[in-house]
Amino acid sequence: MKGVVFNLLEDAVICAHGMAAWDSMLELARLDGAYTSLGSYPDGEVVALVEAASTVLVLPPGEVLRWFGRSAIPLLHKRYEMFFTPHHCAQTFVASVNDIIHPEVRKLYAGAGCPHFHFHDLEDGRTGLTYQSPRRMCRLAQGFIEGAADHFGDKVEIEHLSCMLDGHPVCRIALGWAQ
Template sequence: MKGIVFTEFLEMVEQEFGLEVLDQIINESDLSSGGVYTAVGTYDFIEMQRLIVKLSEKTGLSANDLLYAYGKTFFAVLEKNHANIFSLYDGPLEMLASIENHIHVEVRKLYPGAELPTFRVIQQDDNFLEMMYYSDRSMYMFAKALMVQTFDHFLENSRIELEKVQDDGTQVRFRIYKEPHAVN
């Protein structure tokens, strides 16, 4: 897993839960890296799992809630560092539908060796997108947060449903609806 995912996660932990909690989860997670990461490095995903489990224990929040919160935070990093990608799309559904065939291709150019989930579009129209998520890492709530933030970026409303096809979260079906704007 690319180091930027770790460095941004640790920054979120410090901002949201404080330096003391950050130090505790690093010290109690038995990390082969010692909890020292560079944005361009590559690290074992087991370290991220351990950090999330420890953070869950410290905060009482579920791992999925933490992954969702982190996804929302990480989106801001993508928005800041890769604004050019957003300008290529007219709306959130178009952008989300291009994850596999365009966005992940660009990510792999920027971060060679990045291990990314796979997304397969099942059905798409102007107001709906159904896609399958595949990943051994089961970070589907992180993916859902990125989807929600994509709609926010385009100032669009959404409703996103997910269905775990595999109980362990390695295969998840997303049904993404573009919702009309509320009338005042």
């Protein structure tokens, strides 16, 4: 995983819970915390930090990922405003991930293993999202979507229809964008 993700996690934890919480997470995870944004680090390190955060923040791991994704959006906006500027709502921003944001991420961070999202219309009018990643961090994706909705002042209802964590080959998620 790219170091920028670790940097965002560190910033989110420190902003919300203070430096002591970050230091406690590093100690519990037995990591030194020296992450450069362009560096690549084993996925196991982010997993260890999520598990440590679960203990420190008293949240289940999935909720830690969701909280992190939601908290990271304002930080991402500060660092990469150019990804946000063309959009006036969360729905178009989220839909741009595969075609605009992830290719740019790969340019900035060579070797980034971005998840893949497939969007489609559901019969009930919601947007269907298929999430696929060997990291199986759909709750992080959910948090990013919620954070984007917060950023743009939108409302979104998210329903997990199936999940890789329950043995399914992909996560299927329904997004209901409030008008």
